[in-house]
Amino acid sequence: MKRYPSTTALRAFEAIARLGSVSAAAQELSLTRSAVSHQLNLLEDLLGFPLTQKDGRGLTLTYQGKHYADEAKKVLTILLEASRANDGEEVTGELMVSCAPGLANYWLCHKLSAFTQKYPKVSLHIVSPSFPGDISNDDVDLFITYGNGNWPEKYVKQLMTIRLFPVCSPHFFHQQGGLGHPSNLVKMPLLHLMGQTDWRVWLAANGVSNIQLEGGVVFSDANFVQSAAIAGQGIAIGDNMVSGDALAKGLLIRPFEKSIESPRAYYLVTSPEKIERKEVFSFVEWLESLLSDAQSRYDKQ
The missing domain is CATH 3.40.190.10 (Periplasmic binding protein-like II)
Incomplete structure (x- = not known):
């Protein structure tokens, strides 16, 4: 008869999968490292296949381990919600x-x-x-x-995965008569968030590298960058989180479709x-x- 895994073993494995190490999982669960390793071994013995594999000095999930981690998380969420629904206490x-x-x-x-x-x-x-x-x-x-x-x-x-792409106001876009090729951007007012890195990476991904970015305004927060872009002060690097609402309302447009994943x-x-x-x-x-x-x-x- 097939035995069910213990919730302790599932919690240990879910923490390892999420945090990337046995030590971090042990710290989060307030257990010793050896106790977490023991629970992982018990779970692998029960399942009959390895969930993790050594990768240098650390470990990574196996192909089966990645899929099992997703299922383990679902199971633990269901169990947690079941306990919350039955404890009779309202969230206050x-x-x-x-x-x-x-x-x-x-x-x-x-x-x-x-x-x-x-x-x-x-x-x-x-x-x-x-x-x-x-x-x-x-x-x-x-x-x-x-x-x-x-x-x-x-x-x-x-x-959420963040994608980066240029944004500007429709007024700015038409005032410039369009933006043409990405290489033209280096001659235009660029708006930066905490430095020029995002612009350099996006431009390089669009074939514009080894360029000198001069001038522009550097802001300490995305709030300022986007406000300046909406006001037509230049072109900013937007993202799918902060810029989504402004794009939907037409306050900003994407002059280029190419996006990159943010580090x-x-x-x-x-x-x-x-x-x-x-x-x-x-x-x-x-x-x-x-x-x-x-x-x-x-x-x-």
Whole structure:
């Protein structure tokens, strides 16, 4: 008779798959490294196939392991939701979320009524970080931040793949008489976010490399960059998250179809302890569902 895997083993494997290491999984689950390894071995013995394989000094998932990780996550989510539905407790309390200003202004603040309708007894506070990428505020329960995903000892989850592409206002586009070839952009007012990297990478992907970018305006937040682009002050690098609403309303256009995947992304960051709180988990679950729909729509474009 086939035995079912234990939830402890599934949680251990899901954490390994998500975090990329046994050590990180052990830290998140408050278990020893050997205990997590033991649970992984038990699960592999039960299934009859390897879930992970050594990759240098670390490990990666096997082909079967990748598929099983997706299924394990679904099972754990179902079990968690079943326990929440049966515990008779409504989601209440205060929840403080720190969000990058650009994402908050152009995306998150347009969606919040759906959360408050679903969880009317949660007092939600939205704040902005002291500086880009800051996750040091101990009063914040959950950070939605932009970066490379490297926050040791934290619960970290990527929200959505970010695609980068030039955007400008229709007025600016027509004022220039069109933009022609991407090489023409180096002579036009470019708007930058925290440096020239995004523009250099996009231009290189479009056959424009080894160029000297001179002038332009550098902003500290996507909020400022996009506001300047909408006001017709130049051409910015937009993305499918921050720029989506402005593109849909015709405030911005994409003068070139070519997009590139950003080396950075928006992430959810919190502590392993806080993610277990009902109000935090509920917001994360709501946000992931919202973004899953947004990703699906974007992939079809």
